[in-house]
Amino acid sequence: MSRCCRSTQAHLLQCARGLIQGDRATQRGAFKxxxxxxxxxxxxxxGKRLGILGFGRIAREIAWLCVAFGMDVAAFSPSLDxxxxxxxxxxxxxxxxxxxxRSTHVVLSCPLNEGTRNLVGRELIEAMPAEExxxxxxxxxxxxxxxxxDIAACLAEGSxxxxxTDVFAEEPCVASPLFGLEGFSATPHIGAATREAQxxxxxxxVDRVMDELAGD
Numbered sequence: 001m002s003r004c005c006r007s008t009q010a011h012l013l014q015c016a017r018g019l020i021q022g023d024r025a026t027q028r029g030a031f032k033x034x035x036x037x038x039x040x041x042x043x044x045x046x047g048k049r050l051g052i053l054g055f056g057r058i059a060r061e062i063a064w065l066c067v068a069f070g071m072d073v074a075a076f077s078p079s080l081d082x083x084x085x086x087x088x089x090x091x092x093x094x095x096x097x098x099x100x101x102r103s104t105h106v107v108l109s110c111p112l113n114e115g116t117r118n119l120v121g122r123e124l125i126e127a128m129p130a131e132e133x134x135x136x137x138x139x140x141x142x143x144x145x146x147x148x149x150d151i152a153a154c155l156a157e158g159s160x161x162x163x164x165t166d167v168f169a170e171e172p173c174v175a176s177p178l179f180g181l182e183g184f185s186a187t188p189h190i191g192a193a194t195r196e197a198q199x200x201x202x203x204x205x206v207d208r209v210m211d212e213l214a215g216d
Contacts, residue, residue: 004058004140004191004192005058005061005062005065007140007166007187007190007191007192008058008062008107008109008138008140008191009062009065009066009069011138011140011164011165011166011185011187012045012050012066012105012107012136012138012164013045014162014164014185015105015136015138015161015162015164015185016042016043016044016045016133016136017038017042018038018041018042018162020185021034021182021185022034022038041134043132043133043134045066045069045070045071045105046069046070046071047070047071047072048071048072048104048105048133049071049072049073049074049102049103049104049105049129050063050066050071050072050073050074050103050104050105050106050107051073051074051075051076051093051099051100051102051103051105051106051107052073052074052075052076052090052099052106052107052109053075053076053077053096053099053106053107053108053109053110053119053120053141053145054075054076054077054108054109054110054111054141055075055076055077055079055080055085055088055090055109056077056109056110056111058109058140059075059077059107059109059110060088062107062109063075063088063089063090064089067089067090071105072091073089073090073091074090074091074092074093074099074102074103075088075090075091075092075093075099076092076093076094076095076096076098076099077110078115080092096119096120096124097124097127100124100125100127100128101127101128101129102129103128103129104128104129104131104133104134104135104136105136105137105138106120106128106136106137106138107138107139107140108120108137108138108139108140108141108145108146109140109141110141110145111141111142112141112142112144112145116141116144116145117144117145118144118145118146118147119145119146120137120139120145120146120147120151121146121147121150121151122147122150122153122154125137125150125151125154125159125160126154126159133161134161134162135159135160135161135162136160136161136162136163136164137151137160137162137163137164138163138164138165139163139164139165139166139167140165140166140167140191141167142167143165143167143168143169143170143171143173144169146165146169148168148169148176148177148178149177151163151178152176152177152178152181155178155181155182155183155184156181160183161183162183162184162185163178163183163184163185164184164185164186165178165185165186165187166186166187166188166189166190166191167189168186168189171188171189172188173186173188
């Protein structure tokens with residue numbers, strides 16, 4: 001299983017339980033207040049509807065893991081058809097709009113290209129169902145896929161419950177309209193940054209060099 005897949009699951013759990021906010025509240029002495037808040041706002045991933053925008057290798061691993069968590073998973077990708085989706089154990093969404101319209105949680109796992117740049121903004125977010133668990137968005141793709149100004153506005157207005165991201169439109173990101181907003185959490189593009197991953201990449205580079213030297 002890829003490191004990015006594990007990172008995605010961590011972000012989904014953060015959206016569901018508000019672990020970062022709980023840590024901050026505990027350290028500033030708001031233990032009881034946050035505990036009471038969590039009882040009414042935190043939720044479980046099981047039984048929720050996940051949409052995955054993009055369905056490459058990492059997205060397929062995300063789907064497999066989220067199905068194990070008891071989520072109802074659907075996916076959209078221009079290269080995905082209904083038969084392949086069925087074989088992969090997910091529901092087929094015909095468009096980004098239909099994917100967002102049925103999903104309480106959405107993971108962005110698509111490449112950044114002219115078709116996906118600034119694809120996810122207010123229109124898609126507000127198409128998500130307004131259910132008790134709220135609306136949750138996780139971006140492990142590229143920052144440019146999401147319109148950060150729209151996401152910030154939706155968080156501030158309450159039409160988006162949480163946004164967890166590992167990527168930004170401009171990196172390194174030192175200032176953003178998202179910073180300080182309730183429901184926002186971020187990591188600095190570290191989805192694959194583990195000791196084990198760095199070892200694996202080093203070995204992969206060596207293998208490629210050896211293949212090149214061998215004429216393969």
